[in-house]
Amino acid sequence: MxxxxxxxxxxxxxxxxxxxxxxxxxxxxxxxxxxxxxxxxxxxxxxxxxxxxxxxxxTTAADTRPAQRVARALSNAPLPRQSRRHPVLWLPDWLIALDLRPAWPSIAALAGMALLGFMVGSSDTLVGIGAGARAGSATDVSAVVFEPGPIGEGVL
Incomplete structure (x- = not known):
């Protein structure tokens, strides 16, 4: 060693x-x-x-005092007023049909997978799982992404 x-x-x-x-x-x-x-x-x-x-x-009591103060303020704060009307009663039909639930987790997952795919595709690392695994393939798509050229016969 x-x-x-x-x-x-x-x-x-x-x-x-x-x-x-x-x-x-x-x-x-x-x-x-x-x-x-x-x-x-x-x-x-x-x-x-x-x-x-x-x-x-x-950690001392002085270190945790700000966090305790914030937790106490949040627990003592009144809840915001809630609308008694159901959203279905006041939203237009076309908006309800869109099923607008929070979309950011799906968008974040899509962006993460796109980034992961780009990084794996543009890297020169060999793909394999485990210590004794053999590489499945090594790809480099950065030339296609960063230096696109006309696709003609014999290019691919």
Whole structure:
């Protein structure tokens, strides 16, 4: 294991080497036994992680007071007046027929899927699932999207 590998596994698995996978842990412990700079790196990262955990646990009553004040104000606030008329009675028929429920989740999902499809299609990464999977296909549609040309015979 090299120092770069150790840094990668340190970021991926955390500073507690005993929780790393068995083969990685053995190589990391061997590297820690021989390399002082790796031991210093682990000590530095452990100290940083400890400071971050300590800072996250140091909440006081003063830290939660604004949130309590907002929650109290919201619970004591009166509800807005509700219309006693059913929407069907005052909306035009053509508007009711459109079935206007909140559309933003559907639009957001559509935009997300379009972005995901574009990113997968324009990337040069090989598509495969799992550690031993073989790539199904590698595509690059960025040339078609960003440099469109006339489609003629023999282009596709």
């Amino acid at each position: 090299t120092r770069e590998d150790f840094e990668h596994f340190l970021i991926r698995f955390g500073t507690n080497v005993s929780l790393w996978p068995q083969d990685t842990r053995a190589a990391a412990e061997a590297l820690l036994a021989t390399d002082a700079s790796v031991r210093a790196l682990l000590a530095e990262e452990t100290a940083l992680e400890r400071r971050l955990w300590d800072a996250a646990r140091l």
